[in-house]
Amino acid sequence: MPITANDPNRKTWLDIPGDTDFPVQNIPFGVFLTRDDVITIGTRIGDYAIDLGALHQLGYFEGIPLTDDIFLQDTLNDFISDGKKTWRLVRNRIADIFDANNSDLKDNQDHRNTVLFTLDEIEMQMPVQVGDYTDFYSSKEHATNIGTMFRDPDNALLPNWLHIPVGYHGRSSSIIPTEIPVHRPQGQTKPADSDAPVFGPSQRVDFELEMAFITTDANHLGEPIPVDEAEDYIFGMVLFNDWSARDIQKWEYVPLGPFLAKNFASSISPWIVTMDALEPFRTASPKPEKELLPYLKYSGDKSFDINLEVFLQPEGGEENSLSKSNFKYLYWNMSQQLAHHTVNGCPVNSGDMMASGTISGSSEDSFGSMLELTWSGSKPIKLKDGSERKFINDNDTVIMRGFCQNGNSRIGFGEVKSKLLPVYEPKKK
Numbered sequence: 001m002p003i004t005a006n007d008p009n010r011k012t013w014l015d016i017p018g019d020t021d022f023p024v025q026n027i028p029f030g031v032f033l034t035r036d037d038v039i040t041i042g043t044r045i046g047d048y049a050i051d052l053g054a055l056h057q058l059g060y061f062e063g064i065p066l067t068d069d070i071f072l073q074d075t076l077n078d079f080i081s082d083g084k085k086t087w088r089l090v091r092n093r094i095a096d097i098f099d100a101n102n103s104d105l106k107d108n109q110d111h112r113n114t115v116l117f118t119l120d121e122i123e124m125q126m127p128v129q130v131g132d133y134t135d136f137y138s139s140k141e142h143a144t145n146i147g148t149m150f151r152d153p154d155n156a157l158l159p160n161w162l163h164i165p166v167g168y169h170g171r172s173s174s175i176i177p178t179e180i181p182v183h184r185p186q187g188q189t190k191p192a193d194s195d196a197p198v199f200g201p202s203q204r205v206d207f208e209l210e211m212a213f214i215t216t217d218a219n220h221l222g223e224p225i226p227v228d229e230a231e232d233y234i235f236g237m238v239l240f241n242d243w244s245a246r247d248i249q250k251w252e253y254v255p256l257g258p259f260l261a262k263n264f265a266s267s268i269s270p271w272i273v274t275m276d277a278l279e280p281f282r283t284a285s286p287k288p289e290k291e292l293l294p295y296l297k298y299s300g301d302k303s304f305d306i307n308l309e310v311f312l313q314p315e316g317g318e319e320n321s322l323s324k325s326n327f328k329y330l331y332w333n334m335s336q337q338l339a340h341h342t343v344n345g346c347p348v349n350s351g352d353m354m355a356s357g358t359i360s361g362s363s364e365d366s367f368g369s370m371l372e373l374t375w376s377g378s379k380p381i382k383l384k385d386g387s388e389r390k391f392i393n394d395n396d397t398v399i400m401r402g403f404c405q406n407g408n409s410r411i412g413f414g415e416v417k418s419k420l421l422p423v424y425e426p427k428k429k
Helices: 052-057 077-081 084-097 109-115 140-150 227-233 246-252 275-281 334-342
Strands: 030-033 039-045 048-051 116-118 133-136 167-169 175-177 186-189 198-201 209-215 234-242 266-268 307-313 320-326 353-355 397-406 409-421
Touching: 039 052, 048 052, 048 109, 052 084, 052 109, 077 084, 084 275, 109 116, 167 334, 186 246, 209 307, 227 234, 227 334, 234 275, 234 397, 234 409, 266 409, 275 397, 275 409, 334 353
Parallel strands: 133 353, 175 266
Antiparallel strands: 030 039, 039 048, 048 116, 133 167, 186 198, 209 234, 209 353, 234 266, 307 320, 307 397, 397 409
C-alpha cells in the first residue's frame, strides 16, 4: 500500500508556519486533554491539534475498519495493536482530509469547531501505557567515552559490545511526558576519600540524549522477530531524555548495571512520529567492525537522518546550546535491537518502549550527556549568563529537539522539556 501522506508536494488548507515540525506530511499521533476536559487521541498539523475521536464520530474514516471507540481512549495502545496496514490507512486519510484540494471539512465550520484545537487549548498526556521499557547502549562513541572514564581507557569497550546490542530493562512507571518536572534524586554514593558509602542528594544529575521507539504486538512467547521484519512491528519514535544520577550510578552499577541512578525519571516528547513519516529520511548505519552473527545481519538502510539538539535554560535565563548530534550515529539500529531483544523468544507488546541509549557523535560538541561534555566535571561549560555547569543544577530546564531535513521537506518531533526541581520535601501534615 503506498504512503500517499508523504507526497512532498501536498499542501494543507490549514494556516501553518513554513518551518513547522508538523507539516501535513508528518501526521504524528498523541493523546491530549481538550478544553472540555475530555481525553482524546489526536494528531497535529502546524499549531493545530486534531481530535481524531471526533473526526471518526463525524464519519471521516468511513471505509477503514475501525472500532467505534478506537480514538476515544486515553492511550494509543489499542490503535497500535491494529497493525501497520491500519496505521497507514488512517494516516493517508488524515492527509487527504486536510489536503488543500479537499473542501469537505474545510467548508464545514461546525465540524471544524469540533475537531480543531489550538495548542493553548490542550494539555498533552502520555501517548501510550508503557508495559515494558528497555534501554539500549548503542552509541559506540558514548560507550567508549563512558568506558574510558569509568573503567580502563585501553579497554573502554567491553568484549561483547561489538557483537550484541547491549541493553537493560528499566522502569516504565517513571516515564513521563514533556513539561512534567523532575525532582533531584537521592541515594547512596561513595566519596573518593571514604571507605564507606553515604546517603544524600545526587550531586551529578545528568541528561542523556536518546530516542525511543514504540512497538506493536509483535510475537508469541518463544518466537524471534527476524531482523528484516522488525520495522513492521515498530509504530514510531519519540525524543527521550533518560535522566541519570552519575554519582549514584558509579557506586551501584557493578555488577548488574544501572538501577536507582536511572529509574527516577525519563522524559519523552508527546507526539509519536510514525515510521512511515520517517521513510524519506532513511540512511545507512555505521558499518560493523566485527563479523555479525546471522540473526543480526540485515539488508538495506535501517537508520534515519534525524538531527538532535540539547539546550539548557537556567531559571529566568536564556537557552544555551549544549550539543548537536544525530540519530544516524548509532552503531546498532532499531531493527537489530528488536531482533536481538526477541531472539530468545521474549514477547513484545503494544506500547512497549525501547530507548536507543545516549546518542553521541565523534566531536566534543556532539556528545549526548553532561558527563561527556564536561568530561566528568573536569571541563565546566560556561553559560551565557556567566555561570558554569558541570552537571544539572536545581531549577535548570533541559530541552531536547529533533527534526529531519531533506531539501525543502522537514519532519520534526517538537521537543521534550523538563525542569529539575530540588529534592522532594513531603508536605507537613
